[in-house]
Amino acid sequence: MAAQKTSKETRQVLKIRAAVLRRRGGPLEIETLEMEGPRDDEVLVRVVASGICHTDIRYIEDWYDESEGPLVLGHEGGGIVEQVGGKVKSLRRGDHVVMSYQSCGHCTQCRRGRPFDCRYMSELNWGFQRLDGSNALQRSGVKGHFFGQSSFATYALATERNVVKISKSLPLEMLAPLGCGLQTGAGTVMNSLAVPSGASIAVFGTGSVGLAAVMAARIVGAHPIIGVDVIPKRLKLALELGATHAINSRREDVASRIGKITGSGVDYSVESTGNDRMYELSMELLNPKGTAALLTGATGPAHLPGGRKAISIVEGDAVPQQFIPKLIALHRKGLFPFDRLVKFYDWDKINRAIADANRGSTIKPVLRISKV
Numbered sequence: 001m002a003a004q005k006t007s008k009e010t011r012q013v014l015k016i017r018a019a020v021l022r023r024r025g026g027p028l029e030i031e032t033l034e035m036e037g038p039r040d041d042e043v044l045v046r047v048v049a050s051g052i053c054h055t056d057i058r059y060i061e062d063w064y065d066e067s068e069g070p071l072v073l074g075h076e077g078g079g080i081v082e083q084v085g086g087k088v089k090s091l092r093r094g095d096h097v098v099m100s101y102q103s104c105g106h107c108t109q110c111r112r113g114r115p116f117d118c119r120y121m122s123e124l125n126w127g128f129q130r131l132d133g134s135n136a137l138q139r140s141g142v143k144g145h146f147f148g149q150s151s152f153a154t155y156a157l158a159t160e161r162n163v164v165k166i167s168k169s170l171p172l173e174m175l176a177p178l179g180c181g182l183q184t185g186a187g188t189v190m191n192s193l194a195v196p197s198g199a200s201i202a203v204f205g206t207g208s209v210g211l212a213a214v215m216a217a218r219i220v221g222a223h224p225i226i227g228v229d230v231i232p233k234r235l236k237l238a239l240e241l242g243a244t245h246a247i248n249s250r251r252e253d254v255a256s257r258i259g260k261i262t263g264s265g266v267d268y269s270v271e272s273t274g275n276d277r278m279y280e281l282s283m284e285l286l287n288p289k290g291t292a293a294l295l296t297g298a299t300g301p302a303h304l305p306g307g308r309k310a311i312s313i314v315e316g317d318a319v320p321q322q323f324i325p326k327l328i329a330l331h332r333k334g335l336f337p338f339d340r341l342v343k344f345y346d347w348d349k350i351n352r353a354i355a356d357a358n359r360g361s362t363i364k365p366v367l368r369i370s371k372v
């Protein structure tokens with residue numbers, strides 16, 4: 001099949017539908033917007049499904065400053081390539097893709113194969129514009145390009161750097177949410193911490209990121225695997241997905257339970273709650289030379305005693321084009337059953353999906369946006 005190329009001369013304006021954030025706290029309103037067609041290095045993706053990540057929710061509830069202007073969020077999109085820019089080599093119209101975080105491709109870290117440490121990480125993922133300052137939704141007075149996608153929309157612009165081609169025989173709707181939270185949780189255990197077989201680990205927070213960490217800990221053979229949360233339903237699921245022990249931090253003393261389980265502390269901890277006490281415990285309960293992985297953007301103290309370390313992790317140190325296929329292969333073997341976390345919503349129910357995730361009654365909401 002011939003690639004459908006577009007150039008500057010033929011660039012068109014598309015009408016899309018997108019869930020727009022105009023007020024802190026929401027609700028998001030689905031509106032018709034005008035979007036530029038893809039530039040030379042971009043692809044136009046018809047979004048089939050999009051996960052809702054904790055970061056989207058925090059943005060709506062806490063971080064959004066209305067003076068930024070209206071925004072389109074969403075950064076766990078999956079879809080079908082409809083158009084490719086003139087310089088795009090690895091993708092064709094009709095390809096099925098999962099979208100992930102964006103990176104520049106030319107800074108020192110990107111050239112070293114470490115896009116998760118890209119110098120322009122914040123500009124490209126939270127800047128709501130391209131690196132050159134342009135914005136494809138300008139005509140409608142709205143900003144997009146969130147994580148190089150803004151997938152709460154019928155169409156998204158992405159690049160070769162943040163899409164992962166997947167087989168057309170795979171269930172695209174189910175795989176859409178692999179691009180952020182699940183990749184982060186699993187990548188933290190498998191890449192950043194490289195937890196060895198037999199090491200002990202505590203996972204603070206068993207939402208989608210924490211449960212991905214639990215599943216990955218089981219895959220690498222960690223033992224014991226201790227899940228800590230306040231929601232009984234999530235703790236029960238943690239036990240089903242690989243945790244050997246579950247601690248309800250609202251009802252039990254976490255430090256004494258972990259002391260009883262391991263006889264000391266843990267070799268590794270993963271902190272995904274953002275709760276001050278859990279943040280402290282994730283470091284206090286480490287064995288000497290142990291490592292705490294902080295996933296909420298928090299940094300640890302400069303020095304911890306006994307060779308202990310706390311590291312702040314972005315996207316699980318994962319290169320999407322390598323790690324997402326690995327997660328898909330593990331999922332197909334039944335070893336990474338993240339489908340147990342997923343609940344689908346029609347996309348006009350986006351505000352209900354967000355409310356359910358906020359309450360903890362849904363772990364990983366996925367919006368159905370168009371048909372495959």
Ligand SMILES: [Zn+2]
Nearest residue numbers: 104107110118
């Ligand atoms: Zn870069």
Ligand SMILES: [Zn+2]
Nearest residue numbers: 053055180181
């Ligand atoms: Zn995310």
